[in-house]
Amino acid sequence: MSIMLDNDRKAQLAHLYDEMRPEHLYPLWEVLAKLVVPQPQSPAEPAHWSYDTIRRHLLRSGDLISAEEAERRVLILENPGLPGQSAITPRLYAGLQLILPGEIAPCHRHSQSALRFVMEGEGAYTAVDGEKAFMNPFDLILTPNGRWHDHGHPGKGPMIWLDGLDIPLVRYFDAGFADRLEEPTFPEQAAPGSTRMRFGRNMRPVRSAAAATDVRGVPLFHYPYAEWSEALAALAGHETPDPWFGHALEFLNPADGGPVMPTISAGVRLLPAGFETGLRRSTEGAVHVVVEGSGEVEIDGETMALEQGDIVVAPSWSSTRWRARKRLGLFAYSDRGVLEKLNLFKESFE
Ligand code: GTQ
Numbered sequence: 001m002s003i004m005l006d007n008d009r010k011a012q013l014a015h016l017y018d019e020m021r022p023e024h025l026y027p028l029w030e031v032l033a034k035l036v037v038p039q040p041q042s043p044a045e046p047a048h049w050s051y052d053t054i055r056r057h058l059l060r061s062g063d064l065i066s067a068e069e070a071e072r073r074v075l076i077l078e079n080p081g082l083p084g085q086s087a088i089t090p091r092l093y094a095g096l097q098l099i100l101p102g103e104i105a106p107c108h109r110h111s112q113s114a115l116r117f118v119m120e121g122e123g124a125y126t127a128v129d130g131e132k133a134f135m136n137p138f139d140l141i142l143t144p145n146g147r148w149h150d151h152g153h154p155g156k157g158p159m160i161w162l163d164g165l166d167i168p169l170v171r172y173f174d175a176g177f178a179d180r181l182e183e184p185t186f187p188e189q190a191a192p193g194s195t196r197m198r199f200g201r202n203m204r205p206v207r208s209a210a211a212a213t214d215v216r217g218v219p220l221f222h223y224p225y226a227e228w229s230e231a232l233a234a235l236a237g238h239e240t241p242d243p244w245f246g247h248a249l250e251f252l253n254p255a256d257g258g259p260v261m262p263t264i265s266a267g268v269r270l271l272p273a274g275f276e277t278g279l280r281r282s283t284e285g286a287v288h289v290v291v292e293g294s295g296e297v298e299i300d301g302e303t304m305a306l307e308q309g310d311i312v313v314a315p316s317w318s319s320t321r322w323r324a325r326k327r328l329g330l331f332a333y334s335d336r337g338v339l340e341k342l343n344l345f346k347e348s349f350e
Contacts, residue, residue, distance in 0.1 A: 040283060044089045044315035045081035046299035051119070051290075051309025058098045059158060067103040067151075068184070074098075074163060079313060086167065088313050089285030091335045092264070093167035098160050099124050099153045107150035107186045110178035112170045113261045114149075116141040117162040117289060117331055118225075119309055123155015128221050130189030133196075135161065138225035138291050138331070140251060144218040144261050150185045162289060162311070164333045166263040196222050199254045218261055220254050228268055232329075236270050244280045244349055246271035246322075259337030266333040271295070271324035279321045282347035284334040288312045292329035297322050319350075 005013070017027065028035075058075050067073045074095035079088050088094040096119070099105060107127075116126060118139045125132040126141045129148050133141050141161075143149040153159055170176050198205050199220040228249065236247040250267040251260045259265035265284070268291070271277065279298075288297070290310045297304050298321040299314050306312070306328070314320045322328065339345035 040317035042090065042285070042315040042317065043081050044079045044087075044285060044313065046302055046304075046315060046318050047080055047088075047313050048297075048304040049077055049311045050307070051311070054096050054311075055160065055309075058096055058160065062098050062100055062158065067099050067105045071108070072097060072105055072163075077311060077313075079315075081315075088287055089168070089315055089335070091166065091169040091172070091285060091338070092287060092333070093163070093165040094287050094311065094313070095163045095165075096160060097151075097163050098158060099151055100158055101153050101156055103153050104184055105151040106184040107148055107181040108178060109146060109148045109181075111145050111176050112165050112167050112178075113145040113263050114143045115164045115260065115264055115266060115333055116143070117164065117333075119160045119162060119289075121155075121157055121159030123157075124151060124153035124159040125192070126151050126221075127186055127188075130186040131195055132188075132192040133222040134192060135159070136225060138229070140223040140228070140260075140266060140331070142218065142221040142260055144216060144221065145263075146216055147221075148181060148186045150181075152185065164264060164266075164287060166261075166335075169263055169335065169338070193222075195220060200227075202254065204254060215255075217255055218253055223251050223260075229329075232268055232270050236272070241272060241275060243278045245269055246275060246277065246324075246328075261337075262341075263335065263338055264333050265336040266331070269328075269330045269332070271322055271328040271330075273324055273327045275322075275324045275328075277322045279319050279350040280347060281317050281319050282336075283316045283339050283345055284336040285316050286314050286332050286334035286336075288314065289331045290328070291331050293324060293326040295322065295324040295326070295328045 074097045076086050077088050077094040118135045118137050120137055122136050125134045127150050128143055135141060232249055241247055246269050248267060248269040253260055290306045290308050295306050297306055297312055300318045
């Protein structure tokens with residue numbers, strides 16, 4: 001409290017607080033400045049993880065525990081400012097998942113929504129309600145909330161992907177439900193790629209049974225690298241780069257033109273070699289993955305070197321600038337769509 005009070009009134013107020021506390025009553029005037037801040041003061045910190053370091057620990061965990069024993073064999077990327085919360089921002093979760101040849105990650109469903117961004121390997125699949133999506137490096141795969149999903153790996157070599165979930169947001173809303181299927185895998189319902197044929201071509205089915213399936217507004221769940229990288233390269237060949245984003249595209253939900261899922265937005269960017277962006281802040285908390293190239297990112301004045309596979313978190317209202325040494329390709333996911341729905345999205349450019 002910044003107003004000046006004489007000692008007598010201070011003592012009487014302190015006495016009042018003591019009497020009120022057992023009744024669970026508290027004076028707003030002692031905490032108002034902390035509750036209603038002039039600009040966001042995220043408890044999350046900017047942070048960087050080197051892919052080599054994560055990979056080494058993840059492969060070691062693969063020697064010690066199977067995917068089935070772990071249910072999901074994942075190393076959580078925990079924000080240093082949010083210890084013990086399994087959160088990379090106050091609203092988002094990030095983890096790196098490993099699946100080895102012959103393993104399965106058993107089928108379950110939950111009210112959290114997830115995206116998978118493939119870091120390395122091939123031959124593994126994610127099945128959503130019994131339809132497999134075979135995963136290749138830098139593919140984006142969704143397991144929207146409420147949908148049964150399991151993972152398997154009939155191929156060769158380790159398969160590693162980034163899990164991006166809205167776990168902290170769902171926890172905040174006290175809206176978490178989860179259950180496991182009795183069987184380890186969901187019975188096959190559709191040929192791999194069949195949803196992509198119906199919804200992944202800027203079209204949607206008309207008056208067929210396919211249009212009526214219960215997908216809770218999020219039909220498409222596979223955005224292959226082969227397609228998005230082609231779109232981004234074409235864009236880069238035809239436009240001058242935006243001063244803050246370079247060449248950038250957002251992944252869309254074909255059913256409504258909005259973000260890929262109600263709680264998670266995702267997109268990709270390409271910065272030409274030697275390109276440096278302006279400084280940008282926004283209320284979205286974003287997790288970035290280096291898909292190709294090298295360079296550095298400056299977040300709130302701290303500079304972090306970037307190599308392929310590295311992961312960086314930029315919390316709400318942090319001031320971010322990118323520099324590409326070699327042509328820099330980035331994937332990012334954030335809570336932007338949620339903030340926009342709540343009229344809380346704001347950004348500023350310098
Ligand atoms: O694959 O369902 O990294 O439920 C964390 C929680 C992955 C998953 C995670 C999960 C999952």
